[in-house]
Amino acid sequence: KAGVTQTPRYLIKTRGQQVTLSCSPISGHRSVSWYQQTPGQGLQFLFEYFSETQRNKGNFPGRFSGRQFSNSRSEMNVSTLELGDSALYLCASRWEPAGAPYNEQFFGPGTRLTVL
Amino acid sequence: AQKITQTQPGMFVQEKEAVTLDCTYDTSDPSYGLFWYKQPSSGEMIFLIYQGSYDQQNATEGRYSLNFQKARKSANLVISASQLGDSAMYFCAMETGANNLFFGTGTRLTVIP
Numbered sequence: 182k183a184g185v186t187q188t189p190r191y192l193i194k195t196r197g198q199q200v201t202l203s204c205s206p207i208s209g210h211r212s213v214s215w216y217q218q219t220p221g222q223g224l225q226f227l228f229e230y231f232s233e234t235q236r237n238k239g240n241f242p243g244r245f246s247g248r249q250f251s252n253s254r255s256e257m258n259v260s261t262l263e264l265g266d267s268a269l270y271l272c273a274s275r276w277e278p279a280g281a282p283y284n285e286q287f288f289g290p291g292t293r294l295t296v297l
Numbered sequence: 298a299q300k301i302t303q304t305q306p307g308m309f310v311q312e313k314e315a316v317t318l319d320c321t322y323d324t325s326d327p328s329y330g331l332f333w334y335k336q337p338s339s340g341e342m343i344f345l346i347y348q349g350s351y352d353q354q355n356a357t358e359g360r361y362s363l364n365f366q367k368a369r370k371s372a373n374l375v376i377s378a379s380q381l382g383d384s385a386m387y388f389c390a391m392e393t394g395a396n397n398l399f400f401g402t403g404t405r406l407t408v409i410p
Contacts, residue, residue: 214397214398216398223400223401223402223403224388224390224400225400226397226398226399229397237397239397271340271342273342273398283329283330283392284347285344285347286398287344288334288341288342288344289341290339290340290341291340291341293340
């Protein structure tokens, strides 16, 4: 079974631009979460989508948005980029079997975004 | 509020020896899940082991075991028989009913040949 894939792997943008990152979850996984990783703030949760609905949201400004499609693929958008948005953006998916309160998330390789 | 504390920024271990990576947590939610992830220099997060708050026994997965002490709110990762490929960042994380994964700051493990 193929793992979580993220495209593109690397991206360079300038301040003020917008960017869209894509994530394809493992087949059968309906939950997709996004995380931002920076040297200063560490790993922070952005949002989670389940069956095309945002189920949970972290503490990020409205410039960060996302969506999920009917095939569970997800996109994340950042508008009006700032230098501080430079980070590794990780996507994770998981299967949620009935009766299991928590189960592991499987991460993709990440998209490294550099904002100049 | 949730909190995960990893007090060891860096650890060294001799190849084939065992090593313990510390993790303490804090939450007011009685139901939670604790996870350990490994992040090699390539950047991808690799799931290692999971412990549920109501699990009576410590979790084990191959060379990885989780030393879960609920009263002390600690969830230390034990890696037995360290290998050179174990050199990486290790993150402890917690999930509760209301919140997605909340990560600690990580421990960089270096295995010495």
